[in-house]
Amino acid sequence: xxxxxxxxxxxxxxxxxxxxxxxxxxxxxxxxxxxxxxxxxxxxxxxxxxxxxxxxxxxxxxxxxxxxxxxxxxxxxxxxxxxxxxxxxxxxxxxxxxxxxxxxxxxxxxxxxxxxxxxxxxxxxxxxxxxxxxxxxxxxxxxxxxxxxxxxxxxxxxxxxxxxxxxxxxxxxxxxxxxxxxxxxxxxxxxxxxxxxxxxxxxxxxxxxxxxxxxxxxxxxxxxxxxxxxxxxxxxxxxxxxxxxxxxxxxxxxxxxxxxxxxxxxxxxxxxxxxxxxxxxxxxxxxxxxxxxxxxxxxxxxxxxxxxxxxxxxxxxxxxxxxxxxxxxxxxxxxxxxxxxxxxxxxxxxxxxxxxxxxxxxxxxxxxxxxxxxxxxxxxxxxxxxxxxxxxxxxxxxxxxxxxxxxxxxxxxxxxxxxxxxxxxxxxxxxxxxxxxxxxxxxxxxxx
Amino acid sequence: xxxxxxxxxxxxxxxxxxxxxxxxxxxxxxxxxxxxxxxxxxxxxxxxxxxxxxxxxxxxxxxxxxxxxxxxxxxxxxxxxxxxxxxxxxxxxxxxxxxxxxxxxxxxxxxxxxxxxxxxxxxxxxxxxxxxxxxxxxxxxxxxxxxxxxxxxxxxxxxxxxxxxxxxxxxxxxxxxxxxxxxxxxxxxxxxxxxxxxxxxxxxxxxxxxxxxxxxxxxxxxxxxxxxxxxxxxxxxxxxxxxxxxxxxxxxxxxxxxxxxxxxxxxxxxxxxxxxxxxxxx
Numbered sequence: 001x002x003x004x005x006x007x008x009x010x011x012x013x014x015x016x017x018x019x020x021x022x023x024x025x026x027x028x029x030x031x032x033x034x035x036x037x038x039x040x041x042x043x044x045x046x047x048x049x050x051x052x053x054x055x056x057x058x059x060x061x062x063x064x065x066x067x068x069x070x071x072x073x074x075x076x077x078x079x080x081x082x083x084x085x086x087x088x089x090x091x092x093x094x095x096x097x098x099x100x101x102x103x104x105x106x107x108x109x110x111x112x113x114x115x116x117x118x119x120x121x122x123x124x125x126x127x128x129x130x131x132x133x134x135x136x137x138x139x140x141x142x143x144x145x146x147x148x149x150x151x152x153x154x155x156x157x158x159x160x161x162x163x164x165x166x167x168x169x170x171x172x173x174x175x176x177x178x179x180x181x182x183x184x185x186x187x188x189x190x191x192x193x194x195x196x197x198x199x200x201x202x203x204x205x206x207x208x209x210x211x212x213x214x215x216x217x218x219x220x221x222x223x224x225x226x227x228x229x230x231x232x233x234x235x236x237x238x239x240x241x242x243x244x245x246x247x248x249x250x251x252x253x254x255x256x257x258x259x260x261x262x263x264x265x266x267x268x269x270x271x272x273x274x275x276x277x278x279x280x281x282x283x284x285x286x287x288x289x290x291x292x293x294x295x296x297x298x299x300x301x302x303x304x305x306x307x308x309x310x311x312x313x314x315x316x317x318x319x320x321x322x323x324x325x326x327x328x329x330x331x332x333x334x335x336x337x338x339x340x341x342x343x344x345x346x347x348x349x350x351x352x353x354x355x356x357x358x359x360x361x362x363x364x365x366x367x368x369x370x371x372x373x374x375x376x377x378x379x380x381x382x383x384x385x386x387x388x389x390x391x392x393x394x395x396x397x398x399x400x401x402x403x404x405x406x407x408x409x410x411x412x413x414x415x416x417x418x419x420x421x422x423x424x425x426x427x428x429x430x431x432x433x434x435x436x437x438x439x440x441x442x443x444x445x446x447x448x
Numbered sequence: 449x450x451x452x453x454x455x456x457x458x459x460x461x462x463x464x465x466x467x468x469x470x471x472x473x474x475x476x477x478x479x480x481x482x483x484x485x486x487x488x489x490x491x492x493x494x495x496x497x498x499x500x501x502x503x504x505x506x507x508x509x510x511x512x513x514x515x516x517x518x519x520x521x522x523x524x525x526x527x528x529x530x531x532x533x534x535x536x537x538x539x540x541x542x543x544x545x546x547x548x549x550x551x552x553x554x555x556x557x558x559x560x561x562x563x564x565x566x567x568x569x570x571x572x573x574x575x576x577x578x579x580x581x582x583x584x585x586x587x588x589x590x591x592x593x594x595x596x597x598x599x600x601x602x603x604x605x606x607x608x609x610x611x612x613x614x615x616x617x618x619x620x621x622x623x624x625x626x627x628x629x630x631x632x633x634x635x636x637x638x639x640x641x642x643x644x645x646x647x648x649x650x651x652x653x654x655x656x657x658x659x660x661x662x663x664x665x666x667x668x669x670x671x672x673x674x675x676x677x678x679x680x681x682x683x684x685x686x687x688x689x690x691x692x693x694x695x696x697x698x699x700x701x702x703x704x705x706x707x708x709x710x711x712x713x714x715x716x717x718x719x720x721x722x723x724x725x726x727x728x729x730x
Contacts, residue, residue, distance in 0.1 A: 401532055402569040404553035405562050406583055406634065420573030420617075 013068040017163065018059050020067060022046055025162060032165075037142050038135050045151035045162035055155050057282055057311075061225050061253045062159060074165055121178075127171035128182065131198050134169035141169060145200055148231030148259040156284070157257045160196060160229040167197030167228070172207035172238075181210035181243075181430050186228060201232035203240055205264060210241040212433060221250035228256045236264025236291065243433055247276040247440055254278040258285040262323075265291040272429065275302035275310070275331075276440050284313040289323040296325035301422045301437070303444055304337035304369075313342040318354040318384065327358040329373075330425055332418050334365035334444075344376045347384035354381060358388035363395070363421050365414065415445040481673050482506045482561070482642045487539035489521070489528040489698075498524045500698040501539070506642070506673050510690030511664060513709065514677045517717045521698040522677045523566065526644045530563045531556055543642065558586075560641030564648055568631045570619040576600075576630065577614035583637045603633045606666055608659045624651040632663040642673045649683040661686035681713045696724040 012024075025046050029039040121128050127138065134141045151161040168184055186195050195215070203209055215226060226248070234240045246254055260269045271285045287296040298314040316325045327343045345356035362371045377386035395417050403413035418441055419426075426437050483506070489499035499521040506512055514522050528535040531553040541549050548556050556562075571579065580600035581593050590596045601611045607629040619627055628648055635643050648660050664687060667674050678684070684706070692709055694702040694717075701723035702708055711719070 396569075397533060398567075399569045399571075401530075401553055402565055403571070405530060405557055405565065406579070406638065407554055407557040407562075407586055408582075409552075409554045416574055416578075417571060420571055423573030 013071070014066050016063045017065050017067060017070055017159075018054075018063050020046070020162075024067065032132065034135060035142075038145075041146045041151055042162050045158040045160075048152045048158045049155065049162065052155055052158075058156050058159065058255065061255070061280075062227075064223060065225060070163070117180075124176050125173040126176060126178070127169060129169055131167045131169050131200060132165070134200070138169070138171070140171070140202070141200065144202055144231070144233055145198075146231075148233065148261045149198075149229050149257055153257075153259075154284075156227070156255060156282075157229070160198070160227050160257050163196045163227065164198040164229060165196050167199045170199075170201045170209065170211065172203045172209055174204040175206040176204075177206075177208035178210070181212045181241075181432075183212045183214070185214045185216070186226075195226045195228050197228045199228070199230040199232075201230070201240065201242075203232070203234050203238035205235045206237040207235070208239040210243070210430065212243045212245070212430065214245045214247075215254075216247050216249070221248075221252060223251050224248075225253045226256060230256070230258045232260045232269065234260065234262045234264060234267045234269045234291075234294075237266050238264060239268045241270045241272070243272045243274065243429055245274045245276075245433065245436065246278060246281070248278045251279045252277075254281040254283070256283060258283075260287045260296070262287065262289045262291050262294045262296055265293055265320075267291050267294040268296065269294075270297040271299070271314075272297075272425070273300045273302075274429075274433070274437055275300060275304070276444065277305070278308060278310075280309045280311075282311045284315065286315045286317070287325065288317045288319060289325060290319045291323070292320045293322045294320065295323070297328065298325075299328040299425050300331070301425050302329075302331040302339070303334070303418070303441060304331065304339055305334045305444060306337060307335070308337040310337070311340045311342070313344070315344045315346070316356060317346045317348060318351045318356055319348045320351055320354070322353045323351055324355040326356070328425060329360040329362075330422060331361075331371070332363045332365060332421065333369040333371050336368045338369075339371045341371075341373045342376070343373075343388075344378070345386050345388075346377075347379040347381045347386055349380040351381045352383045354384040354386075356384070356386040358386075360388070360390040361421070362390075362392045363418065364392060365395070365418075411446055415442060418445060481508075481544060482675075483540075483542040483545075484529070485540040485542075487525070487528070487537060487541060489524055489538075490536045491524075492534055492536050498698050499528070502695075502700050504693065504700070506675065506691075508690070509668055509671050509673055511668060511674045511676055511687055513684065513689045513692040514675060514695060515679060515681070515692065515709070515712055516695035516720070517679055519697075520679075520695040522679075522695055523646050525695075526563055526646050526675070526677060529644065530561065557638070561644075562635055562638050562640045562642075563644040564631045564635045564646060566646045566650070568619050568627050568634075570617070572617060572620055574618050575614065576616055576618050579618050579634070580614070580637055583634065587638045587640075600633075600637065603636050604630075606636065606659070607633050607663055608656065609633065625653060625656055628652050629656065629659065629663075632660060636663060636667060636670075639670055640667075640672050642675065643667050644675045644677070646677045647679070648676070649678055649680065654682075657683055658686060681709045684709050694720050696720040699724050699727050701727060 025042050029042055146161050149157050151158045186197050201211060232240055258271060260271060262269050269287055271287060275281060285298050287298055289296050296316060298316055300312055304310050314327050316327050318325060327345055329341055329343060331339055333339050341360055343358050343360060345358055347354045347356060358375050360373045360375055364371060371392060373390050375388040375390060377388055379386050395414060400410055400413050419438060426434050484502050484504045486501045486503055488497060488501050490497040502525060516522050528537050529541055537549060540547055543559055543561055577597055581596040584590050584596040584599055600614060604611060604613055609629055628651060632648055649657060652660055661683060664674055689706060692704055693700050694708055701720050
């Protein structure tokens, strides 16, 4: 994994990422050898940032990262392949399945299964490569990249587009269904801005994909920001399942941007996030359903602990007649963690017969945990049906006592109840992910 | 074979007995299994005393009936014996000769004491199979999940429950009768030394009473002491109690045999009230 010679002029390297100049962005893009259109998207993002007001929750975190640290992180990952493999294993990826995309480098782990899989994918016309490579080699990328995650969508997205590097591009031709999930692991191996990977997924008519991404760090970091992005386009009859597992160590601020565009009819898209440790987390996954009769789900399960601060603002927009979807949030808040949830479902005028449902359930462990839930449903279409329900609960003494009659200690009982609480979402996920969620919950609640 | 034991002191004897004899024959009991000495129970929050000093020694496997009208203190006593936090307990409670009053509810359960609750809790998202597999592995030393589930199916069958119940969420959306039966199967799974059954017959149809009685019989067959709390004699038509305790206003007012059940069936609890008054109750 040699560096790419992205050496930037020494002068001005110690400025924060929030103070980059137009020239810095032009040079960054040139050094990476990107086509003009990519540079233009980065510059659009730059201009948007110039003209929109600062947001403390976003700019405040990026101000602490210098341009030097950002560039050095891309050039010299401190992570060795074996460290990366170890980190991936901790996320439940079996060694024989490991294919690591690290800041644009595809780590070649000499193993037969990965090679066989890649060969199989290629024979079906599937493209599975890094975005750095894809923007140069595949003209079709231009039609999709940064159109879902438009740089003028909001400030966070603009920062992502301006600074993105690496990540996978996945393209499934018409009718190709992959029986096994594809899996990617994003690892922050160094202090500073850790990851700005960009994932682009395009599913043609009738294609089907389950993409699992795990995000972690091999060691506890002093300070890192995860500003990854994912955009996907789902055509008629296609089905996309995306599962993201986040389990960070150290002071990591998790602020990814995600957007799925369901273009085709009778299609399905599902964004699942499984959120464990981070210092702060600020997520706003969006799905836009443009296809008639298409469906979508945005769901999150999270176990927040310590002094974690979590803000989730999923947005599901139903644009088409008979489009439907749900937003589900099931979280456990313990210790002094604080969760804010601002879920939103919109039915746009013309979405006749659209159906949207939101459900937020929070389980509080301990007296000092806090949670705020503000669900919103907005309908511009009078013939759309949107609803929501919410609950906040604690594990009652009587439940713990009852389970103690079976010999379960308070910790064991809590662990079982929490697993059960997550189950409505977890039981539909791939088996590997289920096992991993259980392990992480076990570690968080039982300490082993 | 004749065993000669030189008894040094009681504790040594008990330990030797537990280690050697009991492992040879499960029926051998070295000490009284459950002993209550002058146990008084009050509600922590209000300070109100609801059990006024109960002494009982349950020494061999069998069915011990506790009868009494609503409010006699039967359920409170049972939950206090299990260590429910709502109650303050005075006096001594011994299990296998060891004082358990300082132990948590889970520790008491792990030592072989449990209660079939009147109100089993729902555990959303957790299947019956998972609960039973965990219990059977822990209490019966079964290692394989398949074997544990096999036994679980058999226990459900004892109570006339279908094997498909294993796939349901624990107690979620079940009828009153299903809950009662599943709760008894759960207690059976634990193979307890002492099982306190708090009105396993209430809300159960006549058809199912026989199944409940079967489960109680099976508990005894497996060597359990069963303490059966009830305020209706119906279930007792199917069982042969070892002893009958009658409680009234927080006191045990009579101890005897099946004749007490018949008396309650014929006369109600009026005579018990009189006995309670003469024992000093208001």
